[in-house]
Amino acid sequence: MLRPSYTDLIKIVNSEVGPGEDPVVTSRYSIVHATAKRARQIINGSEPLVDTESKKPLSVAVEEFNESRVKIIHDEE
Secondary structure (H helix, E strand, C coil): CCCCCHHHHHHHHHHHCCCCCCCCCCCHHHHHHHHHHHHHHHHCCCCCCCCCCCCCHHHHHHHHHHCCCCCCCCCCC
């Protein structure tokens, strides 16, 4: 089981949303998709944005979201 939980990560990602604005992440699927995408970036050579003992890309990505080092940006349509 990953720590922090999905709900904790969702709260962290949405913590910078102002009153009256739509949340960035609204479901578990969204947070899983975002962390998986960041893990793929790390696998493909991106430098981790946190110092961690873990060598697993998904664990590094979760830690980056947990420390608010990565932001989720939606494409404007």
